Amino acid sequence: MEQKKEVKKHINSLLILLVIVVIVGGVFFYWYWMMSKNRVPETIDTSKEVERVLLKEDSVSKIGEELNKIETLDLETEFKEIDQDLNSL
Amino acid sequence: MRTLFFVLVIFSVFLVGGIAFSQTSTPRLFGVINDKQPIQAKDFQQKREEIKEQIKKMRMEYKKELREKREEMKTKMDELRGQLRESLRERKIDEKKSLIVERIYERINALNERLTNHYLNVLEKLETMLERIESRTAKAKMNGKDVREVELAIEKAHDAINKAILAVKNQAEKIYQPPQITNEENLKLEVGKIRKQLLDDLKAVEKMVKEARDTLRQAAVLLAQIPKVDELEVPTTTTPSN
Numbered sequence: 001m002e003q004k005k006e007v008k009k010h011i012n013s014l015l016i017l018l019v020i021v022v023i024v025g026g027v028f029f030y031w032y033w034m035m036s037k038n039r040v041p042e043t044i045d046t047s048k049e050v051e052r053v054l055l056k057e058d059s060v061s062k063i064g065e066e067l068n069k070i071e072t073l074d075l076e077t078e079f080k081e082i083d084q085d086l087n088s089l
Numbered sequence: 090m091r092t093l094f095f096v097l098v099i100f101s102v103f104l105v106g107g108i109a110f111s112q113t114s115t116p117r118l119f120g121v122i123n124d125k126q127p128i129q130a131k132d133f134q135q136k137r138e139e140i141k142e143q144i145k146k147m148r149m150e151y152k153k154e155l156r157e158k159r160e161e162m163k164t165k166m167d168e169l170r171g172q173l174r175e176s177l178r179e180r181k182i183d184e185k186k187s188l189i190v191e192r193i194y195e196r197i198n199a200l201n202e203r204l205t206n207h208y209l210n211v212l213e214k215l216e217t218m219l220e221r222i223e224s225r226t227a228k229a230k231m232n233g234k235d236v237r238e239v240e241l242a243i244e245k246a247h248d249a250i251n252k253a254i255l256a257v258k259n260q261a262e263k264i265y266q267p268p269q270i271t272n273e274e275n276l277k278l279e280v281g282k283i284r285k286q287l288l289d290d291l292k293a294v295e296k297m298v299k300e301a302r303d304t305l306r307q308a309a310v311l312l313a314q315i316p317k318v319d320e321l322e323v324p325t326t327t328t329p330s331n
Contacts (some may be wrong), residue, residue, distance in 0.1 A: 041221060049170055051222055056319070057172055058221040058222075058224040058225045058228075059225065059273070059311040059319040060225060060309060060312050060318055060319055061319060062221075063221050063222060063225070063309050063312075064313065065307055066218060067306055069304065069310060070211055070214050070215065070218075070236070071225060072207070072208070072211060072295055072298060072299060073204065073207055075204075075288065075291055075295065077294065078200060078203075078204060079200070079284070080202065081196060081286060082193055082196050082197065082284055083284075085189050085192055085193045085196070086193060086277060086280060086284060088189060089186055089189055089190070089276050089277040089280065
């Protein structure tokens with residue numbers, strides 16, 4: 001009888017231990033899941049950083065882009081008003 | 090004695106030329122960064138900022154000079170306009186035609202001012218681009234890349250920009266003389282002469298500005314041929330190439 005009580009006590013302890021393990025495991029799993037979830041935006045930030053570096057003011061792509069925008073005014077167009085007056089003389 | 094005089098003349102020419110060139114030459118990043126010495130990214134950036142500041146200061150000084158010069162030129166132009174009016178009146182040119190001639194003369198000088206301002210703006214942008222190309226080239230060199238061809242192209246671009254700046258400055262300070270008034274029949278011909286003169290002068294300046302832009306573009310093209318050049322930054326320990 002005494003032995004049976006002892007075994008029951010052990011089983012209860014094991015059950016409690018199991019419950020604790022399950023809870024700790026659950027908490028750990030939840031924490032890991034949350035961490036993985038947080039890692040996603042970090043990946044996006046890194047790619048944004050790469051993009052920022054590529055668009056630096058002294059990057060060749062940016063220089064080329066801005067050089068292509070530099071145009072000189074068309075001389076013939078600029079002389080149009082003078083030519084109109086000249087033709088009316 | 091004659092030899093000494095000759096030597097002194099030659100020396101003076103070089104001295105004056107040197108001073109004139111140093112006053113018009115754009116400050117260079119290459120001039121302050123010694124690629125044999127390791128440099129921290131922070132110091133590199135600081136040098137760039139200093140150069141940019143010097144370029145900005147030079148531009149502002151010149152703009153101030155030009156504004157003052159133009160004020161003086163206005164007085165001179167008023168005088169010349171008065172002479173033209175007088176000449177038209179003396180030759181008894183039709184009133185309507187006289188007004189047109191005066192307007193053309195006014196427009197000739199105004200167009201010169203407008204276009205030289207435009208060319209100066211273009212050259213300012215090119216100077217900014219040149220500094221950026223130098224910065225990227227210096228970074229590539231510090232990462233052990235062969236940039237000799239780019240450096241040569243940069244030198245060409247630098248010279249071309251400075252020559253163009255000088256040409257635009259000379260053009261900006263020009264005052265066109267009024268047309269010679271002889272009679273009404275020759276009016277179109279005489280006025281056409283100063284129109285042609287301005288067009289020829291502006292074409293010559295425009296050619297130099299375009300050449301400066303093309304040489305700079307060439308430097309950018311050569312720089313772009315360095316693999317992954319945009320990803321290179323100032324290294325923590327520099328490995329300069331020869």
